[in-house]
Amino acid sequence: MSHLRRSHFCGSPMHALDRRGFLGLAAGAAAFAADMTQLNVLQHPLLAGEMKKQQKRCILLWLAGGASQLETWDPKPGAPTGGPFRAIPTSVPGIHISELMPEMAKRMKHTCIVRSLNTRNGDHGGAAQLMMRGRRDEANLKYPDLGAVLARELGQADSQVPDYVSFYFATEGRGSAPGSAGFLGSRYAPMELYTSMIPENIRRLDGIDDLDHKRRGELRESLSKQFAKGRASSSLGSHGEAYQRVRGLMASEKLFDVSREPQKIREKYGPTLFGEQALAARRLIEAGVPFVRVGRAWWDSHGENFETHRELVPELDHVMSALLDDLEQRGLLEHTLVITLSEFGRTPGINASLGRDHFASAWSATLSGCGIQGGSVYGKTDAKGERVADGEVGAAELFATIYRALGINHQKNYHVGSRPVPLTEPGTKPIKALLA
Amino acid sequence: MRSRHLTLPLLVLGLTCSFARSAEITPSGQTVEQVVDRYIESSLQEAHVTPAPPADDATILRRLTLDLVGRIPTVEETQAFLASTNPNKRVERIDRLMNSPGFVRHQATEFDAMLMNGTKGSVRAYLLVALSESRSWDRIYRELMLPDENDAKLKPAGEFLRQRVRDLDKLTAEVSCLFFGVNVSCARCHDHPLVADWKQDHFFGMKSFFSRTYESGGKLAERDTGLVKFKTTKGIERQAKMMFLTGKIVPTDTLKETPADTSKKKSKKEGEKKAPPPPAPKFSARAELVKLSLEPEQRDFFARSIVNRVWHRLFGYGLVMPLDQMHSENAPSHPELLDWLARDTAEHGYDLRRLIRGLVSSNAYARDSRWEKGETPRAALFAVARVRPLAPMQLAVSLRLAVADPKTFPASLTADEFDKRMAGLESNASGMERLFEQPGDDFQVGVGEALLFSNGERIQKELLADGGDRLLGRMQQLKNDEAIDLAVRTILSRPPRAEEKKLLGDYLQQCAAKPKDARQQIVWALLTSAEFRFNY
Numbered sequence: 001m002s003h004l005r006r007s008h009f010c011g012s013p014m015h016a017l018d019r020r021g022f023l024g025l026a027a028g029a030a031a032f033a034a035d036m037t038q039l040n041v042l043q044h045p046l047l048a049g050e051m052k053k054q055q056k057r058c059i060l061l062w063l064a065g066g067a068s069q070l071e072t073w074d075p076k077p078g079a080p081t082g083g084p085f086r087a088i089p090t091s092v093p094g095i096h097i098s099e100l101m102p103e104m105a106k107r108m109k110h111t112c113i114v115r116s117l118n119t120r121n122g123d124h125g126g127a128a129q130l131m132m133r134g135r136r137d138e139a140n141l142k143y144p145d146l147g148a149v150l151a152r153e154l155g156q157a158d159s160q161v162p163d164y165v166s167f168y169f170a171t172e173g174r175g176s177a178p179g180s181a182g183f184l185g186s187r188y189a190p191m192e193l194y195t196s197m198i199p200e201n202i203r204r205l206d207g208i209d210d211l212d213h214k215r216r217g218e219l220r221e222s223l224s225k226q227f228a229k230g231r232a233s234s235s236l237g238s239h240g241e242a243y244q245r246v247r248g249l250m251a252s253e254k255l256f257d258v259s260r261e262p263q264k265i266r267e268k269y270g271p272t273l274f275g276e277q278a279l280a281a282r283r284l285i286e287a288g289v290p291f292v293r294v295g296r297a298w299w300d301s302h303g304e305n306f307e308t309h310r311e312l313v314p315e316l317d318h319v320m321s322a323l324l325d326d327l328e329q330r331g332l333l334e335h336t337l338v339i340t341l342s343e344f345g346r347t348p349g350i351n352a353s354l355g356r357d358h359f360a361s362a363w364s365a366t367l368s369g370c371g372i373q374g375g376s377v378y379g380k381t382d383a384k385g386e387r388v389a390d391g392e393v394g395a396a397e398l399f400a401t402i403y404r405a406l407g408i409n410h411q412k413n414y415h416v417g418s419r420p421v422p423l424t425e426p427g428t429k430p431i432k433a434l435l436a
Numbered sequence: 437m438r439s440r441h442l443t444l445p446l447l448v449l450g451l452t453c454s455f456a457r458s459a460e461i462t463p464s465g466q467t468v469e470q471v472v473d474r475y476i477e478s479s480l481q482e483a484h485v486t487p488a489p490p491a492d493d494a495t496i497l498r499r500l501t502l503d504l505v506g507r508i509p510t511v512e513e514t515q516a517f518l519a520s521t522n523p524n525k526r527v528e529r530i531d532r533l534m535n536s537p538g539f540v541r542h543q544a545t546e547f548d549a550m551l552m553n554g555t556k557g558s559v560r561a562y563l564l565v566a567l568s569e570s571r572s573w574d575r576i577y578r579e580l581m582l583p584d585e586n587d588a589k590l591k592p593a594g595e596f597l598r599q600r601v602r603d604l605d606k607l608t609a610e611v612s613c614l615f616f617g618v619n620v621s622c623a624r625c626h627d628h629p630l631v632a633d634w635k636q637d638h639f640f641g642m643k644s645f646f647s648r649t650y651e652s653g654g655k656l657a658e659r660d661t662g663l664v665k666f667k668t669t670k671g672i673e674r675q676a677k678m679m680f681l682t683g684k685i686v687p688t689d690t691l692k693e694t695p696a697d698t699s700k701k702k703s704k705k706e707g708e709k710k711a712p713p714p715p716a717p718k719f720s721a722r723a724e725l726v727k728l729s730l731e732p733e734q735r736d737f738f739a740r741s742i743v744n745r746v747w748h749r750l751f752g753y754g755l756v757m758p759l760d761q762m763h764s765e766n767a768p769s770h771p772e773l774l775d776w777l778a779r780d781t782a783e784h785g786y787d788l789r790r791l792i793r794g795l796v797s798s799n800a801y802a803r804d805s806r807w808e809k810g811e812t813p814r815a816a817l818f819a820v821a822r823v824r825p826l827a828p829m830q831l832a833v834s835l836r837l838a839v840a841d842p843k844t845f846p847a848s849l850t851a852d853e854f855d856k857r858m859a860g861l862e863s864n865a866s867g868m869e870r871l872f873e874q875p876g877d878d879f880q881v882g883v884g885e886a887l888l889f890s891n892g893e894r895i896q897k898e899l900l901a902d903g904g905d906r907l908l909g910r911m912q913q914l915k916n917d918e919a920i921d922l923a924v925r926t927i928l929s930r931p932p933r934a935e936e937k938k939l940l941g942d943y944l945q946q947c948a949a950k951p952k953d954a955r956q957q958i959v960w961a962l963l964t965s966a967e968f969r970f971n972y
Contacts, residue, residue, distance in 0.1 A: 139609030139621045140760050142554065162883075186873050186882030201887040205896055208953070216957035217890070219943055223936070224966035230806035231972065233823040235879045239966050242886035249883060250891070417758035417877055 056370055056406045057285045058150055058337045060293040061278070061320060063312075064173040065124070065300030068346035068356055069364035070385055071098050071309035072316070073113045081348035081384045084306055092375040100313035103321035109375040110324050110333065111368040112434045116379020116388040119344060119395050122358035124300075127343035128177030134399030135425060137182075141416060144182035146402065147291040149423065151181075151188045153408050154290035158241065160248025161255065161289050162199070164190040167277040170297035177343065179293070183416050187238055190293075193256075197280065202253050217246065255283045268322045270315075278319045282326055285336055299342060303353035316340070324368060337370040337405050348385040362388045365398065371405030371436050378434045393431060400430040468780060468794020475773035476800040476818050485813050488804040488820040493518055494930035495972065496526060496802055502826065502971045503750055503796060504533040506542030507858070508834040508929050511842040511922075518931075530796055534789060537855050540568045541862065543788070545829045546749060549874055551580070551614060555599035562592040573742050573786035574730055577615055581726050585655050585713040594656050601651045608643040616681055616729070617741030617762035627669070633763045640666045641679025645725035648694070648717065655713040658720055661690045678721060682734050686724045732782075737762070739778035743791065744768075747777075750795050752822030753815040758877070769816035805972040824971045825879045828872035831969070832865040838927040838963060839899045841910050868898065881969070889964045899963060900956050911955050916944045919955055927962040 070076055075087040075098045087096040090108040097105055097113070104111070121127040130136060132145040144152075147164040155163030166179045179190030191199050204213050220243065228236055254260060258279045269275035274296045281292040296316070301308035320340065327333040345363025346356035362381045368374065379391030400410035403423060410430055413420040466474075480487055491499065497517045501509040509517070517525060533539060544563035552558055559580065566576050583594035600607040609621035623639035648662035664676040678686040729738050740762060748754035756768045768774045777791070784790050795801055805821040813819040826834065840861065845854060871888060873879075889895050902908035907926050911919040920940045924932035932940070940958055947954035962968060 138619075139606060140613045140619060181882075183876070185876070185878070185880040186884060187880035189882045189884055191884070199887075201884075201891040204891055205893060207896060208957075212947070212950075212953060212957060213890070215943075215947075216961050219939070219957065220961040220964050222939055223961055226935070227965065227967040227972075230808040231823050232807065232812045233970075235825050235875070235881065236823050236966055236970060238880035239969055242881045242883045243890075243964070245883045246886050246890045249887065417761075419758060419761070 054335060055288060055290070056154055056335050056337070057288075057290045058146075058154075058292075058339065058370075058402075058406060059278075059281045059285060059323070060146065060291070061316070061338065061340045062168075062177070062293050062295045063299050063316070063340060063342040064128070064168075064170065064177070064295050064297035066127075066342045066344045066346055066358060067299045067312070067316075067340075068301065068305060068309055069115070069362075069381075070346065070348065070356070071100060071306070071313055073097055073364040073366060074115045074381060074385060075099075076348070076381075076383070076385045079348075079384050081350065081386070083350065085309075095375070095377055098313065100309065101317040103317045107321050107324055110328070110372075111366050111374055112372050112376045112378060113364060113366050114378045114393055114398065114431075114434070115362075115364045115381055116391045116393050117345070117360075117363045117365060117395075117398065118388050118392050119360045119363075122344055122360045124173060124343060124358075125176045127358075127360060128173065129180075130395050131341055131343050132177050132180070133182070134395050141421070142180065142182040144184040144188060145180050146399065147179055147190055147293055148181040148184050148188040149403075149408075150291040150406065152184055153403075154406065156288075158244065159288065160245065161252045161284070161287050162191045162249060163289060164188060164291050165199075165281075165284055165289055166190040166192045166293040166295065167280070168192065168194060168293070168295035168297075169273060169277075170295065172298040172300070174295075174297075183414070183421070185238075187242070197256050197258070197276070198253060199256065202250055204250065214247065217243065252287065255287050255289075256280055258283070265326065268326065270318055270322070272315060272319070274315055275319045275322070278323045279326075282323060282332075286330065286332060301346065302351070302355040302357055305346065305350070305354060305356040327369065333369045335370050337372065337402065338368040339402065340366045362386065367402070367405065367434065371407065373434050373436050376434060378431060391431075396424050396428040397431055400424045400428045401434060404430040404435055467797075468777070468790065469797040469799075471776055471780075472773065472795065472798040472800055475770050475776075476798075479770060480817055480819055483813070483817055485817055485819050487800075487818075488807055490799065490802050491804045491821060495804070497529065498929045499802075499821075499971055500526075500530060500533060500796060502830055502834070504530070504542065504792075505536060505538035506545060506827075506830045506833060507538070507837055507862075510837065510845040511925050511929075512845060512847045514925065514929050516847065526802075527797065530793060534793060536851070537568070538858055538862075540564060541859070542829075543567050543792075546827065547576075549827065550745065550749075551596060552599065553874055557595040557599040559593055559595050562590070562595075565589065566593075567788075570787075570789060573781075573788050574738070575786075577730075577738070578726050581611075581722055582720070583656065597649065597656055598651060598654075601649055601656065604643060604646050604649070607646050607649070608639065611646070612642055612681065613760040615741060616737035617744055617756070617760060618681060618737065619760040620681070631763050631765050633765070636666060636668060636674075637676065637679060638681055640664050640674075640676035641685075642681065642725075644676045644678040644691075645721045648721050652714055657714040658717045658722060659694050660717040660719055661692050661694050662721070663691050663693050678724065680725065680728050680734060681737055684728060684734055686721075686728060688719065688721075688724070690719050690721075735782055736778065739782040739786070740774055742786070742788075743774060743777040743781055746788070746791055747795060750792070750801060751818060752824040753818070757816075821972065825875040825881070826969060826971055828869045828874060829862075829865070830971070831872050832868040833862050834968070835868065835899055835963060836861050836865040838968070839907050839959070841905050841907055842922070842926050843910070844905060868894075886964075889960075900960060902952070902956065908956060908959055911959070912952055916941060920944070920958070923955075923958055923962060927959070928965075928967055 070081065070083055071085055075085065075096065076082040077087045086099040088099045088102065088105050089096055090105040092108040095108055119127065119130060121130050133143045134146065135143055137143055147166065151163035164179065168174055179192055181188040193199055204210065224240055228240065258266060258276050261279060266279065269279040274294065277294045281294050284292050299308065299312060323338060324333060327336050344358055344360040347359040351357060362385060379393060380389045381387065382389045403410040410424045410428065412423045494514060497509050497514060501507060517529060522528065541564065544560050544567050547563050548558055548560040579590055579593045580596040583597065584590045585594060600610060605624060609619065612618050612620050620634050620639045620642060623634040623636050627635045644664045647664045648659040650657055665673055666676060667673050675691065678688055678691065728734055744754045744756050744762065745759060748759055755770055755774045756762045756766060781791050800818050803821045805823050807820045815822065845857065872885065900908065902912055907923065911923060914922065917937065920937055921932055924936060943958060944951065944954050
């Protein structure tokens, strides 16, 4: 625990009470949900609102290409590897971050910085997969990524909203880290947005009117129900469920439309694509989507690292702080985990093109909101940032911590055929010190 | 050393048992299907389960056609099969399908998916040649493992290794899974926690056969020497022997470090694409593996694995599940049957056709997929046919065929003409194939697929157009009841039932103001129905 500088402690009795209160309420809501045939919960605004609020969820700000820890969360001013930017104090005494992030500096109370990642993979493709899944695939076994696991753990089987949405408009690095449901199968595959803010195939084609669209769907279901009689198969069941979700998902198109937000809110997020997607992410999780990834590329600054970061870090600072403010004001932040993560960080050494190269031995990520001990730093790198000096964290521990922050047992078993597959490798421990 | 001494007796014991059983079991000379039914039925009797009745003719024809040639039957094929009173019609149909070029194409697709799923490569081009010549499974294995980079015809087989050569742990583990039905990847870091068979010695023993394989300028190559070292969980460094899964060791004096100049520093010329492949090694570790694993005393893993995989594909459930866990602590549901089939397959030169023909000719294969009285018996009893999702290419081709005007494939076509048209239809379907996912066990259909069919422009354009060569075009010229009859026969490969006629008839009447649209909606509902999506 020595490596945790816990300057802003939020372990008050009030907090414990909140947690108990939440558990009680959730149990009540679940009992109520079981009786949904009697009363449509979603038409019961008070309870529906409460249920939606209590559901845990996660937004991943994916800094593709590898953001530099030195120009963000772990500055080394004055060191030969430090680069030109200064470090500034934050609202939490003792914690300093890069001067490129003045807004986040004011909001450190929500965030825990993990400065001691050592993930041992400096190749874009392999590292991106590792940091999306928390582990390496095995022969004959492909692991689901974070979004797919959360879709399964936090979503509802018959959910009328998507349960895993991923925005990734850049072309660089897109192939490195496609969302992947692995052995959980396509039921949990992401809805991926690559070029348009409107998901593929979510909008009815012009050639058919809404009534016919609905009616032919009902005809399909009648025919299929006949067929399903006497045939017990979970694959067959999933086919019916997938089609039953279509109309609901079509209705969720509006969630992707940020123009429905008040101008004041839109201005806070800013007119950038990253800002708009972060806002869309908030709209989605507010409506019950358990996981949204917003990809921002391309951080791969082998040349002109400082120019790249002078451009990208202030944008991250702006969007992330707007997102945290917005979530907090809506009472969503305590149920929403916001993560910043890349496939790796960048070398402390500065190369001849004033760039920094791939570096997986000592880099940073952040966790904010749900289940997290905000206002803290976990782990330490040495004076030049060349290696982890204290509290080393690997991909598995980071994922175990994320699962625990979201109330998921990180040792839970899934079954692939008859083989039990634990959510994280056996023996992996979450970092207790940064869990609230 | 200690752990290997412990392992060997166990393994030897396991193998001796299985041989002892082999000697007692049904003598060869019976057909594959007779033996299959004998063992399956005896286990059903033991469990006091009466199996589901045989499926009806239309279902059997659809099942066979999907499994053997990868598509639904045409309207004419269904009609002829239903009308035939020949008691041997099923056997004759199996032979006809297996003798058609479509059989080779579909089996190549299926084996390619099995061998290359999860990689970005394909060995289908090679499999098409191999299967059209009815090459045996051991030969295919040999050609995949020892591709001759100088032989243009064999080069495509090299893709199997090329796709994996950059990760030798993965190559080791996947070869073990695919050809021997065992997953030793756990034993990379520690002896298997649950399975006494798998020690680190096995993983690294197997890896020794691959550790000298590398890629140079896009070509596969192998070094003469090489040494695999590993650390036990206790931190002791060990040198791996060249050891097969059975514990059998290849004696060799090539277990030494590769001299730095041949391994590390590749000459510039060697790395260039146009350069000839590096010379073959004097001693090939991979060739030793192939030789050893096919020796009569060692071949059990190889023979049992292919039997189990083909069985799994045709029955939707293996005799051993999961497919990569064929070890002493995960017994087969029908040990004698698996032994018999493995022995029969090996003795008949690993003839895939014999195995496939035998399995699809059995009564166990031909059961109904409905179980309406009480709880469904467990899958391993094979009491009822399983509902299996179509593979991407089966689905894509079947969709294309279902929306084509049935007159495209009239009864008057010669076999050659029929095949030519079918091959054309298949190549048109290959673009759509990519839209669907390769199903694994417990496959779950994603909402992406449902959205694609519900709102995808491509589906609308490619499947729901009503041009002259389309089912819909023909339906537009027919009266309601005739249109319904034709649509169900074409898409679901069977005559419509009374309640369907009513359901669909009512739909058309309801939408009488827009008859064209209504017919298109009926075609859509049939194409997206569960019945179409699965092989049942």
